[in-house]
Amino acid sequence: MARYYDVHPQDPQPRTIGQVVAMLRDDALIAYPTDSCYAFGARLDSHTAVDRIRRIRQLGDKHHFTLVCADFAQLGQLVHLDNSAFRAIKAATPGPYTFILPATKEVPRRLAHARKRTVGVRIPQHPVAQALVRELGEPLLSSTLLLPGQEEPMTEGWEIRSELDHVLDAVVDGGDCGTEPTTVVDWSEGQPEVVRVGAGDTSRFS
Incomplete structure (x- = not known):
């Protein structure tokens, strides 16, 4: 049964954030709000999270997981950036974008694309997501909470708990944060290619 944490969407309670992070450090899989x-x-070094997410979402081995970072310095340790990517991505973050880039050796092999050795990275603007990553002190392995057969993610914490109570360890309810996933920009070939139009403005990458 998943634990349920009700947090303030703009000013998350430090004690509650600390409790969730303690669960993450103990190999928990959570649902949490983003921008x-x-x-x-889950934690990057979780031995079970990748398989659990793949089972829940029915994903293949070519799916790009996202590494959610607290800031640009943390992001830069996970991916290789040339000067143009550096400037453009720094200007667009934090925000609702996921960038696909070549992974560094800091990224566990099982989290990168099986053939391309690329990985998705992002810096969210949501206060709850920011608080979790900062308290954890390392990037968070992440994937959109979109279930098989559904066209849009669930938007309510209680609904997520009701639907996924048996497969999650915790639900962090920060209120409704929308249904539009991030805009995904593939920068792995040296030029930006928008591969999914989402919440982020695409004009800066066209």
Whole structure:
């Protein structure tokens, strides 16, 4: 049964954030709010999270997981950036964007694309997501909370708990954060290619 945490969407309670992070450090899989929609979250070195997310979402091995970072310095440790990518991504973050880039050796092999060795990274603007990543002190393995057969992610914490109570360890309810996922920009070939139009403005990458 998933634990349920009700947090303030703009000023999350430090004690509650600390409790959720303690669960993450104990290999928990959580649902949490972001600036685009709810997402699954776990520690990068979780031995079970990737398989659990793949089972829940029915994903293949070519799916790009996202590494959610607290700031640009943390993001820069996970991916290789040339000067043009550096400037453009720094200007667009924090915000509702996911960038696909070549992974560094800091990224566990099982989290990168099986063939391309790329990974998705992002810096969310949502206060709850920011608080979780800062308290954890490392990036958060993440994936959009979109279930098989559904066209849009669930928007209410209680609904997520009701639907996924048996497969999650915790639900962090920060209120409705929308249903539009991030805009995904693939920068792995040296030029930006918008591969999914979402919550982020695409004009800066066209």
